[in-house]
Amino acid sequence: MxxxxxxxxxxxxxxxxxxxxxxxxxxxxxxxxxxxxxxxxxxxxxxxxxxxxxxxxxxxxxxxxxxxxxxxxxxxxxxxxxxxxxxxxxxxxxxxKNGFHARYSASGKCYEYHIDTKEKQGVFGRRYSFHYPKYLNQTSMKKAAEILTGTHDFGAFTDKKEEKSTRRTIYDIMIAGQGGEVRIEYRGNGFLYHMVRILTGTLLDAGTGKLSMEDIYSALETGRREKAGFTAPAKGLFLKEVYY
Amino acid sequence: MxxxxxxxxxxxxxxxxxxxxxxxxxxxxxxxxxxxxxxxxxxxxxxxxxxxxxxxxxxxxxxxxxxxxxxxxxxxxxxxxxxxxxxxxxxxxxxxKNGFHARYSASGKCYEYHIDTKEKQGVFGRRYSFHYPKYLNQTSMKKAAEILTGTHDFGAFTDKKEEKSTRRTIYDIMIAGQGGEVRIEYRGNGFLYHMVRILTGTLLDAGTGKLSMEDIYSALETGRREKAGFTAPAKGLFLKEVYY
Missing domain, CATH: 3.30.70.580 (Pseudouridine synthase I, catalytic domain, N-terminal subdomain)
Structure with missing residues (x-):
C-alpha cells in the first residue's frame, strides 16, 4: 500500500x-x-x-x-x-511517505472569508461572498484582529460544546478591503467548529461598532459564546490551504 | 406614460x-x-x-x-x-425623456471576455470564463486587435447571413493578462450576431499562431467567415455597458 x-x-x-x-x-x-x-x-x-x-x-x-x-x-x-x-x-x-495522514499530519490551515459590502449584492459573487451592506471601520476590525491573534482559549468562538481543549493559536489575520469587497484571511494551527465564521462575525461586529475592544477581551476571558459576534454564513468561507 | x-x-x-x-x-x-x-x-x-x-x-x-x-x-x-x-x-x-429606447437610442456598447489559461480550470470561474489552457502570445493578440480596431465591414465576423450592412466601428480592444487569466474588452458602436465571440476566437488564434496578421487582413477584405477565427463559447462573455 x-x-x-x-x-x-x-x-x-x-x-x-x-x-x-x-x-x-x-x-x-x-x-x-x-x-x-x-x-x-x-x-x-x-x-x-x-x-x-x-x-x-x-x-x-x-x-x-x-x-x-x-x-x-x-x-x-x-x-x-x-x-x-x-x-x-x-x-x-x-x-x-507511509504514515502521512491529511488530518493528523497537518500543522496548520489557512481560511479566507469574502464579504460584499456593496449596497446591492453582485450577481456573480452571490455564491461566494456574504452580502453585508454596512459601513465597516477597518481600523477597528484590525484592532480586534490583533486582540484575537495569538494563543488563546477560543471557547467563546465555537457553536459546539467541546469536550477537549479549546486552546488554539492564530498566527495572523489579514484584512484587505477595496471596491466594496472585504477579504479576511486567517492562518492558525487549528480551528474549532464554526470558529472562522464566528471570528468573522466578531470582526464585522467590531467594524460596525456593535462590539467594543473590551467586549472582545471579555469573550476570550469568559469563554461565553454570547460575548462573541454572530456566526457569519457558510457561503463566504473558503478553506484555502492546509500546511504540513 | x-x-x-x-x-x-x-x-x-x-x-x-x-x-x-x-x-x-x-x-x-x-x-x-x-x-x-x-x-x-x-x-x-x-x-x-x-x-x-x-x-x-x-x-x-x-x-x-x-x-x-x-x-x-x-x-x-x-x-x-x-x-x-x-x-x-x-x-x-x-x-x-419620452422617446428614449434602450436599443435605438444606444450609441455603443462595451463587452468583456474572460479566458482561463491555467492548466486546470478553476472551480470558481467555471461558469464565467472560457478554459483555454494554451500559451498565448499577447504581442500577436495586440497586433491583431489593432488591425480589427476601426471601421470595417465585419461580414466575416458573424454566424448569420445579414441582410443589412455589416459595417461597424470598433473604438478599441483592450487585452490584459495576468496569473493565468486573460481579459479582453471591446468597445464599439454596435456588434453583429456572434461578433464578439468570433473576434475573441480570432484573437486567440492569433495568440497561438494559428492565424497570421495576413489572415486577419484577408478576413476583413473577403468577408468570408472561414477566414476568421472560431466562435468562442458564450459563458466567457459579459455585456458590460451600453452607452447613450
Missing amino acids: RTYKLTVSYDGTRYQGWQKQQSTDNTIQGILEKAIEKTAGYPVEVNGSGRTDAGVHAKGQTVSICLSGKVSETKFQESLNLKLPEDIRILRAELM | RTYKLTVSYDGTRYQGWQKQQSTDNTIQGILEKAIEKTAGYPVEVNGSGRTDAGVHAKGQTVSICLSGKVSETKFQESLNLKLPEDIRILRAELM
Whole structure:
C-alpha cells in the first residue's frame, strides 16, 4: 500500500458539507470515495484534513488515501477528474511517505472569508461572498484582529460544546478591503467548529461598532459564546490551504 | 406614460438567452416582463438594448419600459428585485425623456471576455470564463486587435447571413493578462450576431499562431467567415455597458 495526498478544490454550494452521511449521497467526501473506488477498482477510505460545513468552499482541501500497487499520479488525477462533477476538482496528487495522514499530519490551515459590502449584492459573487451592506471601520476590525491573534482559549468562538481543549493559536489575520469587497484571511494551527465564521462575525461586529475592544477581551476571558459576534454564513468561507 | 431605463445584471448560465420565446419561459426578457407585470399591475413590454445568447452574462444590460402614472424609481426597483430570481438583478431604475429606447437610442456598447489559461480550470470561474489552457502570445493578440480596431465591414465576423450592412466601428480592444487569466474588452458602436465571440476566437488564434496578421487582413477584405477565427463559447462573455 502507498499513501497519496490529493489537493482538492470544490464549490460547496450544492453539497451537504464534507462529511459522508448515511442519509445522503450528496457530500464531498462521499462523492470523492465513489469516484476513487471507480478509478482504483476497490473501495478506498478518504481522510480529509477536516470537515467543511454545508456551503463552505475549498481552494485547497487535502485528503490522504492508500492505494495498492504503483499508480501514476498524473493519470490517476486525470482519470479521477473525469469521474467527478465539474464543481469538485483534484488539483494535485502526490505520493507521500507511509504514515502521512491529511488530518493528523497537518500543522496548520489557512481560511479566507469574502464579504460584499456593496449596497446591492453582485450577481456573480452571490455564491461566494456574504452580502453585508454596512459601513465597516477597518481600523477597528484590525484592532480586534490583533486582540484575537495569538494563543488563546477560543471557547467563546465555537457553536459546539467541546469536550477537549479549546486552546488554539492564530498566527495572523489579514484584512484587505477595496471596491466594496472585504477579504479576511486567517492562518492558525487549528480551528474549532464554526470558529472562522464566528471570528468573522466578531470582526464585522467590531467594524460596525456593535462590539467594543473590551467586549472582545471579555469573550476570550469568559469563554461565553454570547460575548462573541454572530456566526457569519457558510457561503463566504473558503478553506484555502492546509500546511504540513 | 413615462419612460424608464432599467440597468440589469444577470448570470446567463441557466437561461436560454435574452429573447422571449414561445417555446420556453426560461428567457431573461420573459422573466423580466412577468416580474414587471406583477409589480406594475398590468402587462409591460420590455425593450432590451439587444439580445444576448444563451449562457452570456450581463453586468449592465439596459432596457426601456413605459409605465403609467408616477412611480418611485427606488421603490419600483426594490419591489422588482424581490420578485426576480437572485441571478437577475436590477441595478438602477431611471426616469428618461419620452422617446428614449434602450436599443435605438444606444450609441455603443462595451463587452468583456474572460479566458482561463491555467492548466486546470478553476472551480470558481467555471461558469464565467472560457478554459483555454494554451500559451498565448499577447504581442500577436495586440497586433491583431489593432488591425480589427476601426471601421470595417465585419461580414466575416458573424454566424448569420445579414441582410443589412455589416459595417461597424470598433473604438478599441483592450487585452490584459495576468496569473493565468486573460481579459479582453471591446468597445464599439454596435456588434453583429456572434461578433464578439468570433473576434475573441480570432484573437486567440492569433495568440497561438494559428492565424497570421495576413489572415486577419484577408478576413476583413473577403468577408468570408472561414477566414476568421472560431466562435468562442458564450459563458466567457459579459455585456458590460451600453452607452447613450
